[in-house]
Amino acid sequence: MNLNVDIHNLHLKNPVMTASGTYGYGKQYSDFYDPSLLGGIVLKGTTGQPREGNAYPRMAETPSGMLNAVGLQNIGVEAFCKEMYPTIEHLDTNIIVNVSGSSIGEYCDVAAQIDALPNVPAIELNISCPNVKKGGMGFGTNPEMAAEVVAAVRKVYGKTLIVKLTPNVTSIVEIAKAAEGAGADALSLINTVLGMAVDVKRRKPVLSTVTGGLSGPCVKPIAVRCVWQVAKAVGVPVIGLGGIATADDALEFLMAGARAVQVGTANFVNPMAPVDIVAGLARYCEENNIADINEIIGII
């Protein structure tokens, strides 16, 4: 039985990847299993300069999910290339760097530096982070701006360019088409849903930033809907994520049109979630006489 899928030039041994910001730089889970078992791993959002992110508290549990306002804390692209990359480049999986920024220049600068790393076959352009004051989601909520940043990065980045979309828009299809038109090779969706929680005892917002990004099982139906709408409207492959914790969750996204999936918040609950999902997909195919996982992609 075949679990291989292709995303543009990327060959994935199975359709399961990890989601940016929930998997560090790929090392935090290596005590539990070898990340090479996965189709790909997407690393933490990386910016031009190191960032400290937002003040604590920047996490709140909510029913069937969580809010985060980490705000792109990261070591910066230079430290990533010099210090982090050499420690992970041997991994036998698709290492994808999530590229973030506050300006088109910053996105391009980071993308160009990542382009030089031989074992990073793709970047995921994060134009959808709700937790930073400048840039981030600002680029992903307006079709013209989305097209502008994608086109600019396209010029300096030659490998597979994945663009990550936010659900916090009136029409995600419009943004998806703009990104595709500007040269995206694939789209990943969804990033977190803008949310908020209040601590009624303290009569204060729970998060230092007041609002944050909602993730986990509670966002799954929104994500499946977005994937279904976008997959129908664009020609490039779609990577689905948002609330995936089990193989059945992953199958929902595949059937709705995703070529691959990413596992995020579920890693915190079950560190084995991505490999459990790979095993579950294989079992599903076997039990249902599916010779190739690609047979069920987009059947809805």
Add this chain to the structure above:
Amino acid sequence: MKKQTTNFVIEANEVCGERCHKLVLRHPGRLPEVMAGQFVEVLVPDCSGVMLRRPISIHDCDYERNLLVLLVQRVGKGTERVTDMKVGETLNLVYPLGNGFLHTFDQLPMRPLLVGGGIGAAPLLLVARRLLMSGSRPVILIGARTEGLIPARGSFESLGVDVRYSTEDGTLGERGLVTANSAMGNDYDAILTCGPTPMMKAVAHVAMERGIACEVSLENMMACGLGACLCCVTETTEGHKCVCQEGPVFTPQTLKWL
């Protein structure tokens, strides 16, 4: 020690203070070595509104019988669900996590004071055992609002070291806060503390004023417990650090909370 995820079997569940339970958990195979001050992330089974694991300190362990002991205070849904579980049920843990106590010292302290506040005393038992093994003579000081909130007195008193108490209502030991306890006045080469933040700050102040080496154990809200999500950070002199991975034990000098 490699981190792992394991289904433990609940061997005993005893009340050991006001709203506090002692959970004795049996590892199905060999219990791996853990360091004093490390913690586990408990998966709370079938509990509406609780998805994320709950961080709980390792209170004690028994390598011969492959037992891990936790003290859990009932403060919310997750801790209530876990302390309501029955002997024979399984509890999934991710562990051992964090750096533990004593990691900032080049040499083990010989006359240390261990100061616990309420349930924060939990990790200090294993710390005391570790110190005793090396010939160090720790003094243990535990404070709480009232006697009932001092957890697992029996385990601390059976160590055979000097154990002192402070309660705000005077129901056990000296009346008042731990910083006012007469045991604070003695000569120590280290002070290790875990408990409510205001207490740790006060204790750290005393240590720093007297030039005594100090370690504090933070209890920030966590999501992954593995250093992957960056949710649990505290501000340090070197920027944000993850409490779950680079802590939970820090020296107060490196923290910006004093």
